[in-house]
Amino acid sequence: MKKIIILLFIICSFLFSKEFKIASYNVENFFDLNYDVTEYKEFIPNRSHWNKKAYKTKLNNVLKVLNDLNADIIALQEIESKKVINDLIKKLPEYKYYKFIKYDNSSVGVAILSKIKIINNKQIDVKFQDKIFRPILETTFILDDIKFKIFNNHWPSKRSKEKYRVKYAYELLNRIKQLPSTMDYIILGDLNSNYNENETLYSNKKLNDTLYITGINNVLNTTIDNNFVSKGTIKNKQYSHYNLWLELPYKNRYSYIFKSNNSTPDNMILPASLFDDENIFYKYNSFNVFKPDYLIKNRKINRWNMRKQDGFSDHLPIYATFSTKKLINQEIKRLSTIQDIYDITQINEPFSLKDAVVIYKSNNSAIVKQKNSRAIFIYNAQDLKLNNSYDLKIFSIKDFYGLKEIDKFKIIKKNKKPKNMDNFYIDKFNDFSDLNLQNEVIKNLVFTYKDKFLYYENSKIRVYFKDKNLIPKVETKLLIKKAQIGYFKKSPQIVIYNKNDFKYLK
Structure with a gap:
């Protein structure tokens, strides 16, 4: 009663x-x-x-x-x-x-x-x-x-x-x-x-x-x-x-x-x-x-x-x-996947991200991805090793002109390496303007470079070279070995970090 x-x-x-x-x-x-x-x-x-x-x-x-x-x-x-x-x-x-x-x-x-x-x-x-x-x-x-x-x-x-x-x-x-x-x-x-x-x-x-x-x-x-x-x-x-x-x-x-x-x-x-x-x-x-x-x-x-x-x-x-009354069922969503991170702007409390695989590494920056989920960029990732899987504790995230990033984290444990890394990459042409591809890594794709853009299959996407000395001087074909699909303000872009990420084709 x-x-x-x-x-x-x-x-x-x-x-x-x-x-x-x-x-x-x-x-x-x-x-x-x-x-x-x-x-x-x-x-x-x-x-x-x-x-x-x-x-x-x-x-x-x-x-x-x-x-x-x-x-x-x-x-x-x-x-x-x-x-x-x-x-x-x-x-x-x-x-x-x-x-x-x-x-x-x-x-x-x-x-x-x-x-x-x-x-x-x-x-x-x-x-x-x-x-x-x-x-x-x-x-x-x-x-x-x-x-x-x-x-x-x-x-x-x-x-x-x-x-x-x-x-x-x-x-x-x-x-x-x-x-x-x-x-x-x-x-x-x-x-x-x-x-x-x-x-x-x-x-x-x-x-x-x-x-x-x-x-x-x-x-x-x-x-x-x-x-x-x-x-x-x-x-x-x-x-x-x-x-x-x-x-x-x-x-x-x-x-x-x-x-x-x-x-x-x-x-x-x-x-x-x-x-x-x-x-x-x-x-x-x-x-x-x-x-x-x-x-x-x-x-x-x-x-x-x-x-x-x-x-x-x-x-x-x-x-x-x-x-005027507290509304029921207004709980803050609990986070567990990289996809969850894209649905929010700030986390309310630290959470665990399991089986995050490092699919790209350049100096102190990394990109990690979960199987059947999405990829995300990480700052200060000097302790993360390429092709390794980790459980991570995430403390804070940020948007940098629309690009989602993890900026504070710690390693909880290191897991077994994945047997097959191919499924973690994009090796076919897509609509790279799709926001769901943000922070994904493309692999072994051929583009034509011209005036700050990469051209492919009647489409184009802006390219950003972290090192300006790497920018091609003339129109040329490039094999992109690995590169990030970035996002700056309203525009997707391919981000190339170093000279080993691409090569010129004749």
């Missing part, structure tokens, strides 16, 4: 919990038709292409997105005025609660629309002597007698160096430190920072005026010791945060596309309290990008086109689901 009562209590608690969706959307330059002097010049009312017709189209297009998105709380960026918000609310009566803020001399501000009761709004000022940006909007909500906060951000764009975004992060963190330890909160908005902004600074040194310190990674602590904070490690350091982009496969991580490169300026970042046993809970794997066909086609975002007076925004909305 006691067990039945407990079971009924659990079921009732689950039934009476409330799930709610939170979204963030940079609507891109939504100006009204009143002249305020602070407009961007192309949005001065009734000049050029910004007029009543354009405004009405923009309004209806934003309304379509918000209606289809159907979030309970929507954070908006790049709104010019209360007039714009009022026009939205007239068509969205279900959003009874809303707030808009901006600086007087700023072109745009931020806003919140909510079906859930707002009990307080606070403006966090972030000001500079030489530039004017936007304040941070701190909004407190109440649902089922539970209070929680959302911090709606719009940090400076990449036209400004990193020190400006770092200051935003510090002002935000200082405010968070003033909150009661039991207060749940969500950081979201257009941070103009990729989830892996540390890598961005290394590839775009013009932004780096902070000695590679970034606001999103180092100040808000979405990384610790250069590793992303995970759901399992978030409690290891105070004021650390988990970035929900890590739930998506690498190829799906984008809300903005710049020069054909995926970017994640829009973020949703959670503290440890969203993963505890009290108040508000995050629903695992509910984070996603809202991208219906009318917002993106052929990898092009259908942004506002001033000349055509149509379109939406250069950003895509992001969203996630939360609950």
